[in-house]
Amino acid sequence: MSVMVESDTAITARKSLPVCVVDDDADQVELTATRLEKAGFPVTGTTDPQEALQRVRMGGYRVVLADLKMPAMDGLTFLDKTLEYDPGTYVILITGYYSVDSAIEAIKRGAYDYLCKPLDFLRLEKALDDLATVFSQRSEVRGLEEKLLQNVQFEGIVGRSPAMLEVFDLARKVARHYSNVLVTGPTGAGKELVARALHRLSPVAQERFAICNCSALVDTLLESQLFGHVRGSFTGASDTRPGLFEYANGGTVFLDEIGETSPQVQAKLLRVIHNREIQRVGSPEVRKVDVRLIAATNRDLRAEVLTGRFREDLFYRLSSIEIRVPGLSERPEDIPMLVQHFLKKYSQAYGKRLQGLTRRAQLVLLRHDWPGNVRELENVISSAAITANTDFIDVGDLPPHLQKPLGRTVPAGENWRPLPLDEVRKIHIQRVLELCKGNRVRAAQTLGIGRTSLYRFLKRSEKKAAAAKEGV
Numbered sequence: 001m002s003v004m005v006e007s008d009t010a011i012t013a014r015k016s017l018p019v020c021v022v023d024d025d026a027d028q029v030e031l032t033a034t035r036l037e038k039a040g041f042p043v044t045g046t047t048d049p050q051e052a053l054q055r056v057r058m059g060g061y062r063v064v065l066a067d068l069k070m071p072a073m074d075g076l077t078f079l080d081k082t083l084e085y086d087p088g089t090y091v092i093l094i095t096g097y098y099s100v101d102s103a104i105e106a107i108k109r110g111a112y113d114y115l116c117k118p119l120d121f122l123r124l125e126k127a128l129d130d131l132a133t134v135f136s137q138r139s140e141v142r143g144l145e146e147k148l149l150q151n152v153q154f155e156g157i158v159g160r161s162p163a164m165l166e167v168f169d170l171a172r173k174v175a176r177h178y179s180n181v182l183v184t185g186p187t188g189a190g191k192e193l194v195a196r197a198l199h200r201l202s203p204v205a206q207e208r209f210a211i212c213n214c215s216a217l218v219d220t221l222l223e224s225q226l227f228g229h230v231r232g233s234f235t236g237a238s239d240t241r242p243g244l245f246e247y248a249n250g251g252t253v254f255l256d257e258i259g260e261t262s263p264q265v266q267a268k269l270l271r272v273i274h275n276r277e278i279q280r281v282g283s284p285e286v287r288k289v290d291v292r293l294i295a296a297t298n299r300d301l302r303a304e305v306l307t308g309r310f311r312e313d314l315f316y317r318l319s320s321i322e323i324r325v326p327g328l329s330e331r332p333e334d335i336p337m338l339v340q341h342f343l344k345k346y347s348q349a350y351g352k353r354l355q356g357l358t359r360r361a362q363l364v365l366l367r368h369d370w371p372g373n374v375r376e377l378e379n380v381i382s383s384a385a386i387t388a389n390t391d392f393i394d395v396g397d398l399p400p401h402l403q404k405p406l407g408r409t410v411p412a413g414e415n416w417r418p419l420p421l422d423e424v425r426k427i428h429i430q431r432v433l434e435l436c437k438g439n440r441v442r443a444a445q446t447l448g449i450g451r452t453s454l455y456r457f458l459k460r461s462e463k464k465a466a467a468a469k470e471g472v
């Protein structure tokens with residue numbers, strides 16, 4: 001019985017291993033194809049290497065058996081091209097002129113095996129069965145990973161590192177009781193996701209969750225956005241409007257980038273926290289609001305307090321509960337699961353059937369230090385998902401700066417000079433732009449900053465350069 005089950009499994013595994021046979025000798029193609037078909041493998045044969053490559057490019061094969069000496073294209077060139085088109089394909093080269101040296105050369109160049117003519121079909125079937133087992137094990141692992149992925153999510157936030165499990169734990173505990181929470185961490189680490197999770201798990205989840213990006217507006221507009229205004233209170237205030245605090249009354253207000261607020265706004269926020277009271281701009285009337293407040297920042301607010309840029313009392317009120325979301329370089333063990341999560345997301349979005357990354361592409365991702373954190377990783381996977389023309393993302397689909405990694409730190413070698421920070425920033429941005437071949441969107445992603453920030457910076461540098469020229 002167990003033998004029966006085993007052979008059933010083997011037959012199923014063979015069925016899912018499509019093989020392409022290419023040889024300039026039509027009889028050889030016919031013989032091999034018939035034999036392998038009988039053994040249960042789906043086979044296509046051709047005498048034209050170009051046609052075989054075309055098929056590989058379309059992604060239909062797992063294994064290609066190729067003759068080493070073909071007049072139209074020699075087997076080693078065929079091997080290179082196949083691996084270029086689809087690095088996930090296994091190529092078995094077949095030759096009538098076997099030598100150990102040529103076998104080693106072929107394996108070094110990426111061939112899976114090297115067999116001699118006349119073909120020993122038992123050996124060939126054994127090699128193919130081994131591969132079929134590898135593939136079925138892999139798909140089993142993928143199934144398990146898929147299940148695991150479902151279990152390593154907290155409210156849509158993927159993470160299995162101890163640092164993230166701590167974040168999830170704290171968020172779960174805090175969500176039911178908080179009135180003010182401070183979420184800190186570097187850009188793109190997932191602060192907004194944590195804020196949304198806090199709201200969803202809070203008793204006011206059915207109420208509104210209103211977001212205000214404090215760095216996007218000048219002071220007067222920010223105040224009016226938060227607290228509302230009455231008609232005529234400033235130029236352009238043509239009607240009376242409630243602000244976010246009133247809009248989200250009963251729910252949650254998320255103040256993003258709170259470190260960017262002016263002392264004036266900070267004073268007003270302190271009042272909201274103390275008394276849960278607001279005044280619309282231009283109105284003496286004091287209104288009560290019942291809101292939960294989540295603030296986020298990627299700045300070191302303690303340092304900002306020390307330099308006097310952030311109010312100490314506001315900081316202490318806000319940070320009585322602080323959730324710190326660690327950057328990706330502090331939790332590299334989360335990278336594989338995040339990659340899988342984004343692969344699934346973008347495979348679906350672009351209607352592809354991406355299975356994973358080649359081993360060398362995985363290594364490149366693990367070596368990178370992700371200054372733009374999860375957002376940068378998401379961008380990398382989403383653009384690779386667009387360019388990948390096989391089921392596996394390869395190094396060539398990754399942005400150029402990852403393929404040729406920049407030094408992690410400025411080497412304190414001969415070229416090092418104690419430059420002002422502004423200068424270092426300028427040089428760094430220029431280098432990244434060069435690596436991205438002038439593509440500003442990609443450069444901004446790499447730098448982990450918004451596109452508008454990059455444009456602003458470039459405009460400022462142009463102005464400075466022009467002014468310097470005029471000065472000469």
Ligand SMILES: Nc1ncnc2c1ncn2[C@@H]1O[C@H](COP(=O)(O)OP(=O)(O)OP(=O)(O)O)[C@@H](O)[C@H]1O
Nearest residue numbers: 156157158186187188189190191192193298374375
């Ligand atoms: N752990 C995670 N699992 C899944 N997606 C994540 C995770 N962390 C971040 N993301 C995704 O990365 C992107 C950036 O996350 P988010 O906006 O929460 O970062 P942030 O810390 O608020 O960044 P910033 O400081 O720049 O505002 C979003 O698209 C988000 O969905």
Ligand SMILES: [Mg+2]
Nearest residue numbers: 191192256296
């Ligand atoms: Mg954010």
